Amino acid sequence: MVAVTGSMPPSPASEQRAPRSPSAIIMRRILTSWQGQFGVVVLAVVVALGLLAPWIAPYSPTDIDPEAFSMPPSAAHWFGTDEIGRDVLSRVLHGATVSLQVVVFAIGLALVVGSVLGLISGWLGGRWDALIMRVMDAFLAFPLLVLALSIVAVLGPDLMNAMLAIAITKMPGFARLVRAEVLSLREVDYVVAAQAAGASPWRILSRHIWPNVSGNVIVYGSLSASQALITESALSFLGLGVQPPTPSWGYMVATGIQFYQSWWMSFFPGLAIFLTVLALNFLGDAVRDAFDARLGDRND
Amino acid sequence: MLSYLGRKLIQMLPVAFFVTVIVFSLTNLLPGDPTVTILGEQATPEQRAAVRVEYGLDQPAPIRYVTWLARVAQGEFGRSLRTREDVGAMLAARIPVTLQLGFLSILIAVTIGVPAGILAARYRGGLIDVAASFVAMSSMAVPYFWMGVLLIMLFSLQLGWLPPSGHVRFFDDPAQNMKLMVMPALTIGTAFAALVMRQTRASMLQVLSMDYVRTARAKGLNEGLVLIRHALRNALIPIITVIGLQVGALLGGAVVTETVFALPGLGRMLVDGIFQRDFPVIQGAILFIVIAVFLVNLLTDMLYRILDPRVET
Numbered sequence: 083m084v085a086v087t088g089s090m091p092p093s094p095a096s097e098q099r100a101p102r103s104p105s106a107i108i109m110r111r112i113l114t115s116w117q118g119q120f121g122v123v124v125l126a127v128v129v130a131l132g133l134l135a136p137w138i139a140p141y142s143p144t145d146i147d148p149e150a151f152s153m154p155p156s157a158a159h160w161f162g163t164d165e166i167g168r169d170v171l172s173r174v175l176h177g178a179t180v181s182l183q184v185v186v187f188a189i190g191l192a193l194v195v196g197s198v199l200g201l202i203s204g205w206l207g208g209r210w211d212a213l214i215m216r217v218m219d220a221f222l223a224f225p226l227l228v229l230a231l232s233i234v235a236v237l238g239p240d241l242m243n244a245m246l247a248i249a250i251t252k253m254p255g256f257a258r259l260v261r262a263e264v265l266s267l268r269e270v271d272y273v274v275a276a277q278a279a280g281a282s283p284w285r286i287l288s289r290h291i292w293p294n295v296s297g298n299v300i301v302y303g304s305l306s307a308s309q310a311l312i313t314e315s316a317l318s319f320l321g322l323g324v325q326p327p328t329p330s331w332g333y334m335v336a337t338g339i340q341f342y343q344s345w346w347m348s349f350f351p352g353l354a355i356f357l358t359v360l361a362l363n364f365l366g367d368a369v370r371d372a373f374d375a376r377l378g379d380r381n382d
Numbered sequence: 383m384l385s386y387l388g389r390k391l392i393q394m395l396p397v398a399f400f401v402t403v404i405v406f407s408l409t410n411l412l413p414g415d416p417t418v419t420i421l422g423e424q425a426t427p428e429q430r431a432a433v434r435v436e437y438g439l440d441q442p443a444p445i446r447y448v449t450w451l452a453r454v455a456q457g458e459f460g461r462s463l464r465t466r467e468d469v470g471a472m473l474a475a476r477i478p479v480t481l482q483l484g485f486l487s488i489l490i491a492v493t494i495g496v497p498a499g500i501l502a503a504r505y506r507g508g509l510i511d512v513a514a515s516f517v518a519m520s521s522m523a524v525p526y527f528w529m530g531v532l533l534i535m536l537f538s539l540q541l542g543w544l545p546p547s548g549h550v551r552f553f554d555d556p557a558q559n560m561k562l563m564v565m566p567a568l569t570i571g572t573a574f575a576a577l578v579m580r581q582t583r584a585s586m587l588q589v590l591s592m593d594y595v596r597t598a599r600a601k602g603l604n605e606g607l608v609l610i611r612h613a614l615r616n617a618l619i620p621i622i623t624v625i626g627l628q629v630g631a632l633l634g635g636a637v638v639t640e641t642v643f644a645l646p647g648l649g650r651m652l653v654d655g656i657f658q659r660d661f662p663v664i665q666g667a668i669l670f671i672v673i674a675v676f677l678v679n680l681l682t683d684m685l686y687r688i689l690d691p692r693v694e695t
Contacts, residue, residue, distance in 0.1 A: 220400030
């Protein structure tokens, strides 16, 4: 809590807290729950380590050391080295930014495109609504990973395409959510009034409807983040995500599996995925509680 | 009930149309020349042209879509571009593996999840509840492939109890088959157990606050009987629903798990098909998965209505 400071003369009014914006209230709620604290702290550490990787990583993530093939964890290599002598710790650190980048952009893209489709569908209704929603339902008929796999297969395996594939799999969820909200908000008095006053659809959607939908959209987005990370790592694991030699956690586990005896090769990158997913899950729950949203479980 | 089923199926028609369009476009937008996959790099232009005609690749996309759909509707998925094997036969060989994996996973999930959920609800806020929630939260954050690796490290390398990977058909050697299936089933089963546990806990909590549970307790019935006979029976419907609705996620998990444990199932078939750009195989696998998920969801929906007479049909 920040105390009100300044040169104002003491008065009853200044004793009271300054009025807070809704977003400040939400932030406060997130940061006061232990789930939120855990999520924020772990994610902050992961992001910081990932961003600082070029400076703090003890070795280059791609440098091959012919003297140190498959070395177990030691003082020189905390997480050991892989089958061609690359430092696992350095690779795990560098892998953080890659994975999180995919999550942020994929969810961001899904949020924007899905919300726009949902707004159009809910507002226009009729044929457009039927068309958009049937296509969204068709996408939802595929298991998430199967759809993502197939899209990457078409586009070709790389980082951007993995991102796009995850965005496409998450988009129908946003579209459905926004559409449902728009349908109920269309009948609300202030929207009807705005329409009667001659406001343009654009103005009504952006000024009257979107602010009432955005909370749930943010909640859904944060609940989807962990799923996006799991999908990303699964794609990389299958060799359809980030391409070597760029380090990625999923791919590191996949190579590690071929060398069972060198457990550290797959254990540490897997641990990194686990901790990050856990943090995203907790943060998602905290965000949901903060918005007091009644959205379903994250396993939709 | 039948009229409801009919309505539901008619509602699904447009969605089914778009699903087939998506599957068809996915595989037809696949980069690379399919004739290279079939004939290799060395073929002459004449040979390529002949293959194009044989596979109908010289036709425009909408016509190919209609022919493809007509064939699929008759259960004809075409042949693998690589091995010339019939995709229908490939599916028939691989479905049992995935089916067994799925069945064992659900069995494990229910065996762990339901009792844990009942206990967590009964002792709400207690040590069991907190511990169960914590374990569930963690197990949902473990990626399938990492879980697989951890299990292999523990059971194969450390303890030496189970072979790390491979597959034997159940009817050839049941003991070996189960040995090889334990770890894959645990991989998916533990993640599902978390889900089942959370749902069991939630619906048990709801049911335990009902008047008839209070009455049963007031009658002096033994607590175990109240929990099982009165509460669990009514809490079961949402639990079954959750399991049914998650079959899609289960099949997604099977893709990864079958890769880790080298199981020749449906998921592995899809991944291999993608790597080999073998589009009839990919089409067949995806289409089967989507149809399976759709049917299970429909079945769950019907079961829900049969089990709970309050739901209007």
